[in-house]
Amino acid sequence: MQTTLENTxxxxxxxxxxxxxxxxxxxxxxxxxxxxxxxxxPGFRKGKAPRPIIDAQVGRETVLAEFxxxxxxxxxxxxxxxxxxxxxxxxxxxxQQLEEGKPFVFSATVEVRPRLRFxxxxxxxxxxxxxxxxxTEEEVDRLLDALRERFAELxxxxxxxxxxxxxxxxxxxxxxGEEVPEATRPDxxxxxxxxxxxxxxxxxxxxxxxxxxxxxxxxxxxxFGERAGQEVSFQVLVKEVKGKRLPAADDDFAKTASExxxxxxxxxxxxxxxEANKRRxxxxxxxxxxxxxxxxxxxxxxxETLVEEETEHRVAHxxxxxxxxxxxxxxxxxxxxxxxxxFRAEAREHAVRAIVADxxxxxxxxxxxxxxxxxxxxxxIGRLARALGRDPKEVATKLERSGQIVSLAGDIIRSKALxxxxxxxxxxxxxxxxxGGQAGGAPAEPPAGDGSPADNPxxxx
Numbered sequence: 001m002q003t004t005l006e007n008t009x010x011x012x013x014x015x016x017x018x019x020x021x022x023x024x025x026x027x028x029x030x031x032x033x034x035x036x037x038x039x040x041x042p043g044f045r046k047g048k049a050p051r052p053i054i055d056a057q058v059g060r061e062t063v064l065a066e067f068x069x070x071x072x073x074x075x076x077x078x079x080x081x082x083x084x085x086x087x088x089x090x091x092x093x094x095x096q097q098l099e100e101g102k103p104f105v106f107s108a109t110v111e112v113r114p115r116l117r118f119x120x121x122x123x124x125x126x127x128x129x130x131x132x133x134x135x136t137e138e139e140v141d142r143l144l145d146a147l148r149e150r151f152a153e154l155x156x157x158x159x160x161x162x163x164x165x166x167x168x169x170x171x172x173x174x175x176x177g178e179e180v181p182e183a184t185r186p187d188x189x190x191x192x193x194x195x196x197x198x199x200x201x202x203x204x205x206x207x208x209x210x211x212x213x214x215x216x217x218x219x220x221x222x223x224f225g226e227r228a229g230q231e232v233s234f235q236v237l238v239k240e241v242k243g244k245r246l247p248a249a250d251d252d253f254a255k256t257a258s259e260x261x262x263x264x265x266x267x268x269x270x271x272x273x274x275e276a277n278k279r280r281x282x283x284x285x286x287x288x289x290x291x292x293x294x295x296x297x298x299x300x301x302x303x304e305t306l307v308e309e310e311t312e313h314r315v316a317h318x319x320x321x322x323x324x325x326x327x328x329x330x331x332x333x334x335x336x337x338x339x340x341x342x343f344r345a346e347a348r349e350h351a352v353r354a355i356v357a358d359x360x361x362x363x364x365x366x367x368x369x370x371x372x373x374x375x376x377x378x379x380x381i382g383r384l385a386r387a388l389g390r391d392p393k394e395v396a397t398k399l400e401r402s403g404q405i406v407s408l409a410g411d412i413i414r415s416k417a418l419x420x421x422x423x424x425x426x427x428x429x430x431x432x433x434x435x436g437g438q439a440g441g442a443p444a445e446p447p448a449g450d451g452s453p454a455d456n457p458x459x460x461x
Contacts, residue, residue: 003079008109011088011303015079015108016096024104031067064098076108083395086113088306096131114300116363123364124424128289133278135271143270146247152244160209161241163193167205168240171197173232180232182224185237204236212238222327273325287418290425295356302355312349315344318429362410364417 001023006014019027032051041049041057054063077093089111097105154166161167167190173183183197190197192205200218208214214236222228247253254266315329322332333343364370378392381399385392399405 003082005083012111017075017079017106019104021101021103026069028067031063035063035066053171088113111303118363118367125426126290126293127426129430130286130427131189131282133282135274139274140267140271148246152246154242155245157241157243160207161192161205165192166242167238172235175232182227183232190397197372208238210238210240267456287422290421291357293358298360307351310355311348314347361414361417368420370416372412376412
């Protein structure tokens with residue numbers, strides 16, 4: 001098979017494919033056999049009718065349609081791989097020669113992803129700062145206090161309620177005197193300030209003590225289903241105010257809350273935990289900064305089709321997340337103080353950055369001749385299988401059939417390319433002294449959420 005490539009527009013190419021007569025003939029014969037298996041012709045066993053009979057009884061056009069449907073996509077994909085093209089739209093196929101005994105010739109005009117080409121000077125030696133991993137005593141104190149909060153006990157207090165206190169209340173909701181069961185809570189133990197019920201309730205409870213009766217109106221939010229948006233009259237009887245009593249920070253607490261015998265040992269363990277967390281966060285931040293730096297100094301003209309597709313992917317993903325919360329996207333954006341127009345503009349900006357990030361990582365991978373090994377692919381499939389609770393062979397088969405195995409391999413390649421960037425970066429601490437080039441940390445996920453299985457394993461369920 002011979003192919004030629006011609007640039008017809010800024011992001012559009014024309015592939016001309018010439019298939020030798022022998023291969024064309026074999027594939028056409030395969031189409032005849034398939035059609036023969038699908039029809040019943042009197043006087044012939046199924047699948048045994050000769051070609052002239054099939055042409056006369058079924059029509060040569062039917063056979064040619066079968067050939068074009070089965071064979072042309074195969075030729076087209078081979079031509080794409082030969083020229084390392086990544087299409088972003090459906091091709092416009094033009095049949096130029098379809099005559100037995102001669103080469104089969106067709107052209108495919110298609111919009112493709114841009115390709116960047118880097119030299120080592122383009123991507124090596126990127127200078128970024130590594131965040132500090134120093135742990136302060138105040139941070140250890142905060143983590144210790146959070147641990148004490150988990151072991152706190154509630155005890156009645158005589159003072160008015162404050163945020164963080166718990167109140168035992170009888171909450172009654174009505175509309176025109178009729179009770180609203182969905183929003184009525186007798187003997188309701190509620191933490192003031194959480195906003196879990198309605199923000200107005202928190203406002204009214206702050207500063208109120210046991211025995212007080214509150215009356216106010218509030219609009220129910222989307223958590224109340226069909227009642228969402230309805231204005232309701234609330235009456236609240238504050239029965240008791242309870243404050244948290246934290247255990248003393250001493251050796252006894254250390255023994256209760258951990259495997260350590262002394263508070264000093266517990267604080268040392270908490271410090272180690274904070275340091276480990278900060279190191280992981282710093283590693284991830286270095287990887288992100290290196291990639292952002294390369295993206296920031298890379299200029300590339302992106303096809304509008306590609307940008308729009310990635311933008312819509314992000315909007316659709318946000319809509320799915322909103323639905324999981326029982327909200328519409330519009331309502332979720334309203335609660336966040338924005339609207340769909342601004343959200344789409346921001347989604348487009350993120351889409352552009354993510355696409356460029358993918359392109360630069362792919363360019364690094366080509367410059368470094370990075371490959372995906374069978375072991376690496378099997379390892380990633382195993383990770384997906386564990387996340388889904390499926391058999392690895394089942395997951396591998398599904399990925400193959402859906403074509404997602406190519407996306408998975410691309411994820412691995414981009415992660416390895418980012419490893420190369422970090423390995424050859426100049427990484428300095430925030431005070432400017434050189435720290436060395438390897439940030440370590442877990443491999444980054446591919447920047448552009450392209451729907452690949454590594455991005456969303458739940459999509460395979």
